[in-house]
């Protein structure tokens with residue numbers, strides 16, 4: 001039985017673990033921040049190598065499901081744990097001229113890389129904000145959509161982050177989460193398990209100079225609730241019409257919910 005299955009009731013003990021390592025809840029975020037401070041400059045390159053470019057297709061799926069308005073009407077996306085700006089840039093390319101993106105991330109290092117990238121691509125209308133998904137520096141009911149891609153797995157208290165997503169969305173607003181999930185195809189699960197635990201830390205050591213952050217990455221994926229359990233947590237935060245789609249056999253999943 002995998003680690004994920006032992007925690008699939010909502011992953012309540014996730015706050016006490018950093019990957020597979022037991023930690024005090026107040027210690028977990030510090031360790032996560034240290035991971036992203038260490039990998040920020042190599043983050044985009046590593047994403048492409050580790051996923052074979054698949055993360056790009058999954059992010060395209062996220063924006064396609066969001067389907068932002070293409071007209072001039074105002075539309076604000078809050079992209080939480082937005083890191084180096086992949087989702088923000090895709091959103092602004094897909095949306096109309098009334099679109100604005102607020103990119104919020106806890107890591108100053110990831111934000112620095114994101115600011116550099118968006119400036120290099122002359123991307124307009126993105127505002128960078130440093131903040132914690134569990135206590136967003138955003139007023140109540142002010143955003144039209146909230147996205148979080150490969151970010152929610154890193155927060156200490158999932159329920160607090162989901163409650164914050166609900167709070168900042170306007171009534172009628174959309175929540176979308178892209179996250180690694182539970183592989184649904186048995187042969188793929190076996191191959192993916194081997195690849196994750198054997199190859200990814202080795203690639204991390206070779207390309208980014210350290211295996212530890214990538215060991216955490218793999219372990220944290222295993223500790224995250226499966227598709228159904230996570231959908232239940234989203235409903236518990238108050239969202240309605242909660243649905244999900246598996247991507248690449250469940251290696252990743254997109255969850256959607258509405259604040260109605």
Ligand SMILES: C[S@@+](CC[C@H](N)C(=O)[O-])C[C@H]1O[C@@H](n2cnc3c(N)ncnc32)[C@H](O)[C@@H]1O
Nearest residue numbers: 036081082083105106107110132133149151154
């Ligand atoms: C795997 S990266 C994902 C970045 C980007 N969304 C993407 O898909 O490429 C995870 C991001 O979550 C951020 N993060 C971790 N804990 C956070 C928290 N509690 N609040 C906000 N951001 C957080 C990290 O700093 C990092 O930038």
